[in-house]
Amino acid sequence: MPEAAEMKSAKSSREGFPEGPSSAFWTSVRYARDPVGLYRALTKYGDGHTVTMPLLLGPIVGAISPQSAKDILTADTASLDIFGPEALAMVFRPRSLVMLSGEQHARERKLLMPAFNRADAVRAYAVTMQETALQYASEIAVGKPFVMQKLAQRILLQVVIRDVFGVTEPDEQAELKQRVRELFEASSPALIFFPGLRHRFGGIGPYANWQRADARLTRLIHDLIARRRASPPGSKVDVLSLLLTARYEDGSVPSDEVVHDELMALFFAGHAATATTISWVFHWLHRYPETLAKLRAELATLPQDVEPTSYMKLPYLEAVCNETLRIYPPVADLYRKLRVPLRIGSTMVPAGTGVAVFTTIIHAREDLFPEPMRFRPERFAERSYTPFEFLPYGVGARRCIGAAFAHQALKIVVASILRRWELGLETPDEPAVRQGVGVGPKHGVRMRILRNATEEQAPGATGRSAALS
Numbered sequence: 001m002p003e004a005a006e007m008k009s010a011k012s013s014r015e016g017f018p019e020g021p022s023s024a025f026w027t028s029v030r031y032a033r034d035p036v037g038l039y040r041a042l043t044k045y046g047d048g049h050t051v052t053m054p055l056l057l058g059p060i061v062g063a064i065s066p067q068s069a070k071d072i073l074t075a076d077t078a079s080l081d082i083f084g085p086e087a088l089a090m091v092f093r094p095r096s097l098v099m100l101s102g103e104q105h106a107r108e109r110k111l112l113m114p115a116f117n118r119a120d121a122v123r124a125y126a127v128t129m130q131e132t133a134l135q136y137a138s139e140i141a142v143g144k145p146f147v148m149q150k151l152a153q154r155i156l157l158q159v160v161i162r163d164v165f166g167v168t169e170p171d172e173q174a175e176l177k178q179r180v181r182e183l184f185e186a187s188s189p190a191l192i193f194f195p196g197l198r199h200r201f202g203g204i205g206p207y208a209n210w211q212r213a214d215a216r217l218t219r220l221i222h223d224l225i226a227r228r229r230a231s232p233p234g235s236k237v238d239v240l241s242l243l244l245t246a247r248y249e250d251g252s253v254p255s256d257e258v259v260h261d262e263l264m265a266l267f268f269a270g271h272a273a274t275a276t277t278i279s280w281v282f283h284w285l286h287r288y289p290e291t292l293a294k295l296r297a298e299l300a301t302l303p304q305d306v307e308p309t310s311y312m313k314l315p316y317l318e319a320v321c322n323e324t325l326r327i328y329p330p331v332a333d334l335y336r337k338l339r340v341p342l343r344i345g346s347t348m349v350p351a352g353t354g355v356a357v358f359t360t361i362i363h364a365r366e367d368l369f370p371e372p373m374r375f376r377p378e379r380f381a382e383r384s385y386t387p388f389e390f391l392p393y394g395v396g397a398r399r400c401i402g403a404a405f406a407h408q409a410l411k412i413v414v415a416s417i418l419r420r421w422e423l424g425l426e427t428p429d430e431p432a433v434r435q436g437v438g439v440g441p442k443h444g445v446r447m448r449i450l451r452n453a454t455e456e457q458a459p460g461a462t463g464r465s466a467a468l469s
């Protein structure tokens, strides 16, 4: 195996790197347009540990086996940097844990963790999730087509505004949603992936628009933080309130800037991935009626007025959510940059190289998941998987901090809707396509409510499905 220095000089020619497609240009185009097709193509390079994905940014050595995933995800955190900070900077702020590494990153995680683990907080979040799912789904007229992904996005946005920001007053919620929407609309993929385009052009270009939207949302969040700090500490359990009372290990208090940056990270890291997964769950369940029937039978074992946290204990619901996260993990791959050389599988990868864990490829390995494109939740009952074989939320120091929150939302939203309504699928074929930085269903999963399964009209069934179509 060549020494690190030799490998470094070979970097641009890819000499010494594992096999992979030859054209950086076409691989980059395919990555942007058809990531799932690209992952399938990469699998042909081997039953080995790693494969090289040539990109315009330089080659990425990617893990396609659980062992190499382990090599990357359990490497000393001091040896790994975040990948592509210039691109991430459009979405995540500099003091948020997403942008930090090493000691600083660990310090921020410790500060945030209790807001997701406290039992009273978890129960409060569960109630919001159920109430919001039922309220928003009941606004859809029976018989009218709607897009499940849009419904799930509305539900998750409201859940995050209540559970993460702790905003309960409707006017304030509406303003926050408006500001967030403006920022989303101003964040074009071109600006994210090509930092060179970020010019103000006298205040009229897309970047200037983005800066204005960003400044408006930042002001609103700082205002929220100031008012929350000024109000007496009460019994409120939401991520912001818990963060304001949290302390670092040395007893110091997180600044307003840190709180702002963390809130933005939690907001942008999570709700789209969760909403996408919910829409896939509905797609798969309605493609495979026997799976749906089995899940309905399991849900029927619980009384109608059950506490929403009870859904967390249902094994088939757990298997359905896991199988959904397996086939198209919404965070399709995980990236790092090496500060020092690292052995990944049988490859010694030099410092400065980008490395990746291709979750989608690992989740489609025949040896782990026979007939990988078949939706079969039963596989999770038949055997157990190590954290490096099934890793939709990542593993190790950077594992998704919102994983429990997201998994709870998946189960509660799916179970609450299924117990109240019977639905039908409008578009049986739903190719997985690039959506932002993740992968999602091309048509957003078009469905129709067939009837109210409890036979009583849900409150406020007024037919506002146009907003979701």
Ligand code: HEM
Pocket (backbone or CB within 6 Å): 097, 098, 109, 265, 266, 267, 269, 270, 271, 273, 274, 277, 329, 330, 331, 334, 335, 391, 392, 393, 394, 395, 397, 398, 399, 400, 401, 402, 403, 405, 406, 407
């Ligand atoms: C189904 C839904 C979700 C999936 C599949 C998912 C997946 C992931 C994955 C794979 C990572 C690890 C990234 C890496 O190793 O580079 C991650 C990180 C993260 N996720 Fe999630 N996520 C979901 C929902 C959420 C939610 C709801 C939140 C917040 C409320 C959230 C907040 C975060 C944050 C802040 C990080 C960065 C952690 C760090 O760098 O230490 N995620 N997520």
